[in-house]
Amino acid sequence: MPQSVPQAAEFEQYLRWPITMVPDPAGVEESYARANEVELEGLLSLVGIEPDYIYQSQRYRTSAYAEGIRAALAAREQIRALLNEHRTQPLPDDWWPVSVFSGFTNKDTTTILDWDGEWDLTYRCDESGTSETVDLRTTALVKLPWRIDWPMRWQFEHVDFEPAGKDHHSEGGSFDTARGVSEQIYNWKAPVTFQYDFISIKGRGGKISSSSGEVVSLRDVLEIYEPEIVRYLFAGTRPNSEFAISFDMDVVKIYEDYDRCERVYYGVDEISEKKRAKERRIYELSQVHKPASEAPFQIAFRHLCSLVQIADFNYERALEMARVEAGRPTLSEADRVRLLRRAACAERWLADFAPEDFRFRMKTAEQGLVEVGSAEAAAIAGLAELLKNQWDSLTDKALAEELYRVSRDAGVEPKDFFVVMYKVLIGKEKGPRLAAFIRTVGRERVVALLERYSGDTSSGSAGHGGKGESNE
């Protein structure tokens, strides 16, 4: 019973039913099967995949496969022999190349009694003990098992290209037997194929496991990665090699890799001609829409993580900070849309997967003060003074130097001063590189936080404390 079904007990009754007849647990779609289709189709379009869908359930429901099913029945012994080639246990004597759902209980617990050589199939419902004869041309109850269903559909839909996972491509796997069935029974040449490897998930903190039943879907991936980057993961990896979609620190690296690929594509980064051609192609394949004519404005993911937090998760403000930093007059609408989504991914990642070191929240003037010693208070006051008076002339580098000067003037070890500053600004002992951080946060906000320490002083002491927990 999948985790996505909250009413597990109530749904017990549908076990062994065709999934197309099981109701949607959410009560929205016509069936559980359809609900899953709708979900997937919606997600696929987000990454730019918009196929014409063929619904097998409709094919079966309308008896479109009647000919194919009859052909399988007629070739019963031939198919049995083909399948037995790769089986440890030969198929039992009463085996038929079809499976039947009971018209009485909807379950697949049935026994086939007879086939008349044409369209009539007689079966018994094991639970009710009732028998009936159905016509293949009108019934929706008769299906082909996978290894026969697959080749039958190759012929029916005229499939000439179908890659598949390595489970199908193992010797004796379903592609193997399907090829035989397709060519010998259905007179259809097996499609061109290749084998792709599996994709795994990394960095979800051990929660993901088959035993817990937690499943990671494209939806989860898209909460962390932009659609283009999801495509990039696939475009940049050979199909037949395994890779993992990471939710841990690798996320930062993947974003950086993608951004570099983008810069190469637009000729911003120089690279050898050989590699360039490859990177360009990977970039093209990664796009959901046509690549823009101009290089998009980039904000590094890791930097955006900081900006988004400084801006208290107001994405627009985060982008505005980045724009100002980069000295750009404006942001194009396309850039805005893209970066807002990236900001949302950053927030999601910070909340769910980022190491603690990445996370912080700006202190507000309403929050209580942290304890600081008198010397430290003096240093803070000195810095506040400096920021008020010389803000416009301070570069990152100049400010960094001033930080040392200010703290030494007040008789505070720079190392301790940094700790105090982080506590004052974000309530932690560490944080982003201080000088650049202060400049990004902005004068008003920093000064407002610092000036609160100008008045009375208490005799606290700045404590130390190791902090090095990382999850793995």
Place this chain on the structure above:
RNA sequence: GGGCCGUUAGCUCAGCUGGUAGAGCAGCAGACUCUUAAUCUGCGGGUCGAAGGUUCGAACCCUUCACGGCUCACCA
């Protein structure tokens, strides 16, 4: 048991149709005293899992072996 895929610098991996090996991260050093995977610069010699073979020449081809992982023989 069969099949597939790996085994390249500490780590993660690139190396197209063979010409004697590379990128990121870490690490080290330096940008006046530094703080996290948000700055910049310089530095890395690893018997390319092992042994044979083909070749003028192999990490890339062939054979065998070792180790690791996945997969099939139930189901869609």
